[in-house]
Amino acid sequence: MATTAWIGRVTAAFLWRGWAVLVSLCLLAALWQVGHEVYGGLVLPSPMDTLRALGALVAEGVALPAALETARDALMGFGLAAVAGVLIGAAAGLSVTVGRLLEPLVRFFLGVPAIAWVVLALIWFAGSGLAAVFTVVVTTLPVVIIGAMQGARTLDGEVLDMARAFRAPLGVRIVDIYVPHILSYVFPALATAMGLSWKLAVMAEVLGGTAGIGEGLSLARVNIDTADAMAWILLALIMLLSLEGLVMDPLRRRLEPWRATRGQAARERRS
Numbered sequence: 001m002a003t004t005a006w007i008g009r010v011t012a013a014f015l016w017r018g019w020a021v022l023v024s025l026c027l028l029a030a031l032w033q034v035g036h037e038v039y040g041g042l043v044l045p046s047p048m049d050t051l052r053a054l055g056a057l058v059a060e061g062v063a064l065p066a067a068l069e070t071a072r073d074a075l076m077g078f079g080l081a082a083v084a085g086v087l088i089g090a091a092a093g094l095s096v097t098v099g100r101l102l103e104p105l106v107r108f109f110l111g112v113p114a115i116a117w118v119v120l121a122l123i124w125f126a127g128s129g130l131a132a133v134f135t136v137v138v139t140t141l142p143v144v145i146i147g148a149m150q151g152a153r154t155l156d157g158e159v160l161d162m163a164r165a166f167r168a169p170l171g172v173r174i175v176d177i178y179v180p181h182i183l184s185y186v187f188p189a190l191a192t193a194m195g196l197s198w199k200l201a202v203m204a205e206v207l208g209g210t211a212g213i214g215e216g217l218s219l220a221r222v223n224i225d226t227a228d229a230m231a232w233i234l235l236a237l238i239m240l241l242s243l244e245g246l247v248m249d250p251l252r253r254r255l256e257p258w259r260a261t262r263g264q265a266a267r268e269r270r271s
Contacts, residue, residue, distance in 0.1 A: 053231035077136025085144025093152020132204035140193035147189025151182035
């Protein structure tokens with residue numbers, strides 16, 4: 001019965017989410033078409049023109065290799081920033097000394113504009129193909145560190161004291177207390193970093209002329225082909241949303257019940 005009820009809830013949530021997404025897409029397409037009618041195809045091509053341009057890029061065999069190049073740069077940078085950010089942020093949150101030492105550095109890196117990192121990366125890593133990866137890492141790393149730091153700092157002291165009182169092994173405490181709690185705070189930061197990763201990778205490709213979606217956008221700009229430019233943008237969005245739907249959303253659904261349970265328990269203790 002419990003399994004059937006869970007399947008029913010998941011199915012209902014999926015159908016409701018699908019319906020909401022469909023309505024949103026229809027509304028966006030309608031507004032897009034209105035903008036096309038008002039400003040013309042040179043400024044804003046119609047949705048159908050954009051889809052035809054995307055279909056042509058796919059048929060020519062250009063879209064997939066470019067998308068894979070951008071995905072490689074974005075995901076490699078995101079993965080490095082996620083691992084390093086969680087470890088550094090957790091250490092900074094658990095240690096007051098480390099936290100005080102890191103906070104000025106994190107604020108400094110957050111304050112540097114992303115475009116500045118792109119320019120520096122193109123100078124430092126010219127011809128190596130690492131400019132986009134470096135830009136993603138150095139820009140998203142502070143975001144993840146802050147999330148992990150906040151998660152570590154808000155660990156429930158009573159729960160930790162109870163675990164020590166019952167002599168829970170360190171491995172059990174890490175797996176059952178530290179990791180779930182910190183991840184529940186890190187996940188929103190990871191979701192933000194994921195979106196930034198794609199934007200930064202494309203930006204670096206546009207300015208550096210390296211292979212990827214950014215190169216396609218740059219060529220569309222040179223050719224004054226707005227339909228192709230919109231097609232490349234649409235391709236980047238499709239890939240990002242697919243990744244979020246297949247990876248990030250399932251993780252979010254797995255973490256949110258745990259966080260809600262912890263939040264409810266904390267409210268009950270305060271009341």
